[in-house]
Amino acid sequence: MNEIQLPQKEKDAKRSSFKKFLRLLVRSRTAMIGFIILIFLLLVAIFQEQFATQDPNKQSLRARMLPPAWEENGDPAYLLGTDQLGRDILSRMVYGTRISLFVGFAGVVISTVIGTVLGLISGYYGGIVDSIIMRIVDIFLAFPFLLLAITFVVTLGPSLQNLIFVLGFTGWVSYARLVRGQTLSGKEQEYIMAARALGASNARIIFKHILPNLLAPIIILSSMEIGLYIMTESSLTFLGMGVPSTIPTWGNMLATGRNYLSNAWWLSTLPGLCIILTVLAFNFIGDWLRDALDPKSTYDV
Amino acid sequence: MGRYIVQRIVQTIIVLFVVCTVVFLLLRAVGDPARLLVNPEGSKEGIEIIRKSLGLDLPLWKQYVNYIKGIVTLDFGTSFTYKKPVVDLIKVHLPSTLQLTFFSLLIAVVSGVTLGCISAIKQYSIFDNIATFLAVFTRAVPGFWLGIMLILIFSVRLNWLPPSGYGSFKKLIMPSVSLALSMAPVIARLTRSSMLEIIKSDYIRTARAKGQTERTIIMKHALRNTLIPVVTMVGLQMGHLLGGSIVIETVFAWPGIGRLLIESINVYDFPVIQTTVFMIAVFFVLINFFIDMLYLLIDPRIRLG
Numbered sequence: 001m002n003e004i005q006l007p008q009k010e011k012d013a014k015r016s017s018f019k020k021f022l023r024l025l026v027r028s029r030t031a032m033i034g035f036i037i038l039i040f041l042l043l044v045a046i047f048q049e050q051f052a053t054q055d056p057n058k059q060s061l062r063a064r065m066l067p068p069a070w071e072e073n074g075d076p077a078y079l080l081g082t083d084q085l086g087r088d089i090l091s092r093m094v095y096g097t098r099i100s101l102f103v104g105f106a107g108v109v110i111s112t113v114i115g116t117v118l119g120l121i122s123g124y125y126g127g128i129v130d131s132i133i134m135r136i137v138d139i140f141l142a143f144p145f146l147l148l149a150i151t152f153v154v155t156l157g158p159s160l161q162n163l164i165f166v167l168g169f170t171g172w173v174s175y176a177r178l179v180r181g182q183t184l185s186g187k188e189q190e191y192i193m194a195a196r197a198l199g200a201s202n203a204r205i206i207f208k209h210i211l212p213n214l215l216a217p218i219i220i221l222s223s224m225e226i227g228l229y230i231m232t233e234s235s236l237t238f239l240g241m242g243v244p245s246t247i248p249t250w251g252n253m254l255a256t257g258r259n260y261l262s263n264a265w266w267l268s269t270l271p272g273l274c275i276i277l278t279v280l281a282f283n284f285i286g287d288w289l290r291d292a293l294d295p296k297s298t299y300d301v
Numbered sequence: 302m303g304r305y306i307v308q309r310i311v312q313t314i315i316v317l318f319v320v321c322t323v324v325f326l327l328l329r330a331v332g333d334p335a336r337l338l339v340n341p342e343g344s345k346e347g348i349e350i351i352r353k354s355l356g357l358d359l360p361l362w363k364q365y366v367n368y369i370k371g372i373v374t375l376d377f378g379t380s381f382t383y384k385k386p387v388v389d390l391i392k393v394h395l396p397s398t399l400q401l402t403f404f405s406l407l408i409a410v411v412s413g414v415t416l417g418c419i420s421a422i423k424q425y426s427i428f429d430n431i432a433t434f435l436a437v438f439t440r441a442v443p444g445f446w447l448g449i450m451l452i453l454i455f456s457v458r459l460n461w462l463p464p465s466g467y468g469s470f471k472k473l474i475m476p477s478v479s480l481a482l483s484m485a486p487v488i489a490r491l492t493r494s495s496m497l498e499i500i501k502s503d504y505i506r507t508a509r510a511k512g513q514t515e516r517t518i519i520m521k522h523a524l525r526n527t528l529i530p531v532v533t534m535v536g537l538q539m540g541h542l543l544g545g546s547i548v549i550e551t552v553f554a555w556p557g558i559g560r561l562l563i564e565s566i567n568v569y570d571f572p573v574i575q576t577t578v579f580m581i582a583v584f585f586v587l588i589n590f591f592i593d594m595l596y597l598l599i600d601p602r603i604r605l606g
Contacts, residue, residue, distance in 0.1 A: 030437075142320050143582050146544030151578055154566055155327050231443050235548050238445055239563055258449055258552065261464070262457050269453070272446035279441035287437075 028291075034284030037277055045098040052091035053079065056248045060086035068266050081266045083256060089266060092248040093274055099249045100278060103164055103233045104226040110168025112222060115175020116214070120206055122176065123183025133176065140173045149232060153241045163242050167229050174225070178217055186210050216293040223286035227279035234275050250274050306594070313590045320582045325368050328575050329361065372579070378572035382565070387576045390561060395580070397467055398557030401550070402542050405477035409484035409542075410535065414528070416485075417492025422519065424497065432493075436486035444545050448479035448552040465554035476553040480545050484538045491534050496527045529596075536592030540585050547581075 044051050054077075063086040069076045080089040122133040140148065152166040186192065187210065195205050236242035237251025238258075245252050250271040257268030352358045356367060371377055377387035420429040455475065456464035466472050499505065500523060508518045547559030554560070558577050565573035 138316060139319050139323060142316050142586050144540035144544030144585055146541075146547060147578060147581050150547070150562070150566070151324070151327055154574065155330050227441065234443060235445060239548060239551060240567065254446060254449065261449065261453055265453055265457075268446075268449045272443065272449070275443055275446065276438075276441045280438065283437065283441055 028288045030284045031288035031292075034281045034288065037281035038285065041097055041101060041278060041281065044094055045101050048094050048098055052088075052094045053077070054088035054091045056087060056091040056095040058087065062086065065260070065264055067264070080270055081264070083253070083264075083267055084260060087248075089253070089270060092253060093250070093271060095248045096250045096253065096271065096274065097278075099160070099243065099247065100230050100233065100275070103160075103167065103243075104230040104278075104282075106164045107167030107171065107229040107233075108222050108226050110165065111171040111175055111225065112218060114168065115172035116179050116211075116218060118172070119176040119179025120183055120210065120214075123180040124187060124202070124206055124210065126184075130180075134180075137173050137176055140170070145170060146232060146235060149236060150239070150241060153236060158241050158244060160243050160247065163233060163236065167232060171225060171229065175218065175221060178221055179214055182214050182217060183210055186213055220286060220290045220293060223282055223289055227282040227286070230278055230282075231275065305597075309590060309593055313586060316586050317583060320586065321369065321372055321579055322365075324575055324579050324582070325365060328571060329364075377576040380565075380573045381570045382568050382573075383570075387572050390573060391558070391576060391580060394556060394558050394561045397555060398546060398550070398559060400473065401476055401480065401555060401557060402539075402546055404473055405480035405484070406535070406539075406542065408477055409481040409488055410531075412481070413485045413488025414492050414531065417489040418496055418519070418524070418527070420489065420493040421496035421500065429493075432489060436490050439482055439486045442482060444479045444482050445548045445552050447482050448475065448549055451475045451479060452552075467554075467556050472553075476549050476555050479552070480542060480549045483541055483545055484535075487534060487538060488531060492527060492531055495530050496523060499523045499526050532592060532595055536589055539588045539592075543581055543585055 060082070063075065063078060063082050065084060066078050066082040066086075067074050068081045068089075069079050071081075074081065078088050078090070080093070082088055083092075118133050122130045143151070149166050149170045152170060153162065156162040156166065187205075192205060192209055195209055200208070233242055234249070234251035234254065237249055238255045240255065242251055243249045245255070253271040254268050257264070257266075257271070260267050349358075356364060359367070375388055377391070379385065380387055380390055383390060416432050420432045423429055451462075452464045452475065455462040462475055463469075463472050505518060505523060508522050546557060547562060549555065550557045550559040551563050558580060562574060562577040562581075564570075565577065
């Protein structure tokens, strides 16, 4: 009898937790705004050909340095104006969206994988492995994040792949520390001892019992880190050490715009707004996730 | 307490040693700097001569020994592009970076602590709500973009402040404000939550019962304990400040270490890159050390414990 009822109960539990999730989402205005912005950005990134009104790399001598359409001399064909080579700003911003999101997501995935694996090993096995991993973490923490990223870029050479790798490889430290701490406190719990008493292997305990409890903090950290990575990407690109200048990205647009501050405000202002909007969306979602996923939070009260 | 300080000093020295080793290894992994310096058509002999003059023909361990020897004797080699000892370059550029970071630290701490305290004392007031909104918003603004916007508004449009350069107080304002931006909201939020917690504690209630004025309670009793987590946070955030200064210095053509680093990277000036990365990391490690020491001063519990 019990075995027949169990799946139904599990389903109910799952459905109610999903409902709770939705209810919390609707209740938080900022989280809703964050999700709406994020979905919009994802749509722009996926359907960039449809959103872009022009070819982002098409240069036009006659349409150089046009201001946005609502300003004097503006051309409705170039809604947000053009740059010094006559390329459409709106279309370039649209194409930059995919790269920014991609860099953010891919970098965070790499960090998460490296950090979680090392953190789990470190926290679960302890001893000399733990000491070695934690000393490596100390070394990474001895450098400011941006400086470390710059040093890696210098070593590897600037390119899109290298940039993603560098962000991922620089940022894993915070995941490792988080996961290690949680694993250390988690492995002393009674249900872990019970699992061990039943003869579960280390791998089974780690993946079946410890890792699922780590998912919430990892997701929260990731949503915060994506914003940070997108900002770091634009900083590095701005310094000429990120994405090569042939690819339209927000950071590259800002770097060019900096040279034309006195006669074209839109070149540097607009891409910056894109960065802010994106980072803001991820921060909103991250803040909300922290409240919604953390069982200790006082959100429901 | 003495033992703790000694322990921390030893730890710091080990980290510093590891930092120079990592910098050394990373930059050797780039490949042969001599090849990058000589133009592609350059002769083999030309490359050989440069390699010899840089000591790159020696085996790796010998290069490493020379490198460590150089650090200990403060001899960091000669810059390829400036043809000057790197030490001299650092001496010229370091004061301006210190000036910038110190001033923005001041802005961030003063504005952050003030805003945070007012937010906490007047919790849920309009002021608190506005401060909260600003803190959330500014966390998403890249410092270098704010710098560009400040130039656009105060230099291009209003013509109040010089857009770049170094030397006068006016030129210091915009770079420090842009740099302080990343730190101020974090400090404000932390001060707020820390102060809110302290205000509820027993000893504050005792102070109130004694009939002390609200002003004395906040300034004399609450603020000191509020600042303990803030000091730690300042230490953690210093790294962001140093990292951020690399970008901000580039935006404002501020002649500091960060800009020196970026310029040397663009021309593959390896002795300078190596030294500047090393210097920034050293500063970072030393700041963390001093923050720990400062912690001892503020919080007697650690001193005695």
